Amino acid sequence: MNEVVPASVPVDGLLSVTWLVIVLPLAGAALLLLGGRRTDRWGHLLATGTVVAAFALAVACTVALTERAGRAVSLDLFTFIETGSLDVTAGLLLDPLSAVFVLLITGVGALIHVYSIGYMAHDPGRRRFFAYLNLFVAAMLLLVLGNSYVALYVGWEGVGLASYLLIAFWHTRPAAATAAKKAFLMNRVGDVGLALAIFLMFAQLGTTSYAGVFGSVGLLAGGTVTAIGLLLLLGACGKSGQFPLQAWLPDAMEGPTPVSALIHAATMVTAGVYLIARSAPLYDATPTARTVVLAVGAVTLLIGAIAGCAHDDIKKVLAYSTVSQIGYMFLAVGLGPVGYAAAIAHLLAHGFFKAGLFLGAGSVMHAMDDSVDMRRFGGLARRLPITFVTFGLGYLALIGFPFLSGWWTKDAIIEVALDRGGWSGWVLGGVAVLGAGLTAFYMTRLMLMTFFGTPRWEDGVHPHEAPPSMTAPMVLLAVGSVAAGFLLVAVFPLSGWLEPVFGEPEEAAHLVSPLVVSIVVTVVVALGALTAWLYVGRREVPTTAPVRVSPVVTAARRGLYADTVNESLVMRPGMWLTRALVWLDARGVDGAVNGAAAALGGGSARLGRVQTGFVRSYALGILGGAVLVAGALLAVTA
């Protein structure tokens, strides 16, 4: 990672076809979109097959990677753009960091494809759905596998497109169409940051490849590195739904639930974490930008957790939970070298349990005629036993129940936050612990309102368990939710696997003993869960949300006024400006010209004459012009 030019060790065997991992799902998408109705019958199976195959190939490549010196492979495929001093090669980088992402994307992606076979079985747009889903997997793989910031950017906007298409999948619903547009636009705001960061790298270093940029970070002035770090962070905030660009993610729940699970929980929204972790050599050189990263993370984890407490829409609660959990990951990467591995571990564990939770939510919706209102759920544990157990395990993993995934990975983040020391360490650690308590509250509330208590179902709803194609992925993800943390932290430590990327994990002297942290967190989590039980477990849940509530609850219900702020600061002024400019352009700029045009014969009554005399006036015009010109020239040269 510190070499200026990567040693070009020839790549042969399996690793030389790493690009197939991307091409397989891409080919699936192309075939389904171009093949049209002919592929209606088997298209979904083909799409699923390509992702399963990509997963198998990814596993094989990762195994091959472990046997390679340096555990990294850089593959140059073809010259994308070369002109002047700009040379962008389309190339891939498979290293421990991209490998874990590839496994997550193809693994969870394959499970969610399988789940969607059942979930979308009766949807007339099933083929289109699977095509978009394949397109997403391909773009996401390009994002993590590219060996330059340009390749990352191509994948970055590619997943944005897939996300747009899938949020708007049921596009006859205005809410879905609007949510998709909002997601794309807010992402584009972030993309401006990412693009400018790339421009700045090129202007300063003449390269955009990871090897080139990271090899010459030392040449950059401190202010430049900080600027690049902050611009990259803007991009990361857009993609990952972090403050101040978080408002699109809850709305994105308009998309079909498998989409929420794969794109808006497990993979795409974690791309911001990937971007910052990947850019570790840059962030290592700029403590200022890192501090902003962790501040964003800390603020967002609280915003997400608070908003999650007040929503009654099961998917929105999970969406705010995602916002909040990614906040934890940002907090961790913002802590620098000590936090990278912890962030990635939490990202992977979150990928399992949040995808599982969303699939469970989809199963509940499937049972409840597509309702998402938890106030009309209740008592579903007995009707949906598999969903209940798998969802329950995901729930326990998320709140950090001892020895399940979240307990390992979230506690690790809280520990490194406290290890930062000083007042900021205490504040960050405190925020993270508080977040854990809030998480326990909103998730317990969700569990109780959905699976326990008396049924509050709408008339005519007959809950039934989902078909095996849906429950099987839920079971597998539940197993992952239980075991991932243990495996990644205790058995095969992720920090060791990622060592070639982030350097040797240092065994820091803990300021607070991990045991104490663990006990405190567990107590806070228990308190959060208990509070939820006091609110919704112990007493009857009203089927409509109470109107007379405290200002805090109102604020939380409105996502802490993110939309209100965006609307009053950006949207409305923008609309006024646009209207004013349209008026100005028609009256002001064009009005002046029209006056002249009318004088020259543009009036409608005289149009005919202009036209008949067209050739003559044209010739006269040229002649008159020439005379003018000759005069002017004489004046100039005389």
Next chain:
Amino acid sequence: MSDVPWLVLMIAVPAVGAAVVAALPAAREALARQLALAVSLLVLLLAVLTTIAFDPGGERFQLTTSVAWIPDFGVEFALGVDGIALSMLLLIGVLVPVVVGASWRDTPPPRPGRPARSMTAFWAWLLLLESLMVGVFAATDVFLFYVFFEAMLVPMYFLIGSFGGPNRQYAAVKFFLYSLLGGLVMLASVIGLYVVSNSQLGEGTFAFDALRQLEIDPNVQKLLFAGFFLAFAIKAPLVPFHTWLPDSGAEAPIGGAVLLVGVLDKVGTFGFLRYCLPLFPDASRDLAPWVLVLAVAGIIYAALLAVGQSDMKRLVSYTSIAHFGFIALGIFAFTTEAATGAVLYMFNHGIATGLLFIVVGMVIARGGSRQIRDYGGLAAKAPLLAGVFLLAGLASLALPGTNSFVSEFLVLIGAFPTRPVFTIIATVGIVLAALYVLLMYQRVMHGPPRGVLLVDEDDAGDGDTVRPASGGTGATAVLEAPVRARVLAVRDLSRREIAVVTPLVALILVLGVYPQPLIELISPAVEATMIDIGVDPGGSTPAAPGSTGTGGTD
């Protein structure tokens, strides 16, 4: 192959075709359009052969032809192309057959009290326009360029004025007057160049290669630059010289609009690169900041105006004005990367905006209205139309994977080292681009069925129609209120329409993934231009490890 006068053929074939079509009796409309298609395909073939005959690594101007025309003034009928001009010839070659296909079923506008015109004239003007467009890019004699530049107005004037929308005559006259004004001012500068060459070389000339070696006094340069610049800034409209384009773009028949923004307007940006920079390097450098102000102001201003449009064709016209701002930014940033990006942008914009105009035309052909509010929910019934519409829109907002991304990225990354502030403002334009594209797409294609294409269910005829979703709001609620169910009657793309869009869709995707061959065609000519203005053609960044490239002033 290089002794074949390819350029003469490319001018002559469509000109002869135009004459033949014009000579056909008005009743032979079908034959006229078949001939037009055949001729335009032949020109495409010629353009491809010309490209094969061209050696990207060879002399700057190749395939040259030169015949004395007005010897008394040293005017020659001199043709020749560099990679920049050749890319424009390829664009013409691709777009004209597509335009013929897209206009295949067009009918002339009704004329109250008089019989409608015959479409035969439309096809003849179209072919004449193609001939003159080839000429304007292939001319290497400045006077000849001027002649083509002005002559090109005539067929376009008639395409708009005779075959356009309800307000066509206003738009055509406005187009004509604007262009004429610019052309006249340019003529002044052309004659000025002649006078200068006469005094420096002893005999006057209009030959580009001789003129660019003149040493012109910087103040005279500024005057002459201004003449060319005004003409080109009107043609490739930069704000505030742009107000003719929305009218022309909206009123022109779709085929005319495609060629207008796709090719004709590129003569302006082509002129910046071919004439303004090499002939007046000092003036270009001195005045570049002012041009950049217009360019970047245009990117933001036109994008905001596009957001505010209710007429789809006007909207697309405004997006083009914003795109021309990007091209001008790339040209006046004075780096190889940005200028290469600008030329690539000229090509890609022709393809992408051409496609967008064509699909907008297909929507209008179905509903008979240009207003966005008259449509809604078409995607449910016409998925292919919606898909192509979206792809054209995504290319317009320069999404990676489409051709436009490569050019916009090159312009911005190339301009950043020399002009960071302008580039940062321009980059904000990419958010606005997403906004105007997605707003239009959402309103026309998404949501419940709505607008002029709704019919009573009894009249729909087939069962394959989409009912409005219940619970609609606003206008929808009103439309679906009546007793009878209303459904959307819109057919998806026909075979002809699929054939029309396929080449453009393919180019958008192929050039989005593998643009390098086109870049290699363009780069040498761009580098030559950079040398003309005294900029290191090796690139704009200083510190690339292992590279010694310098340059990039400021």
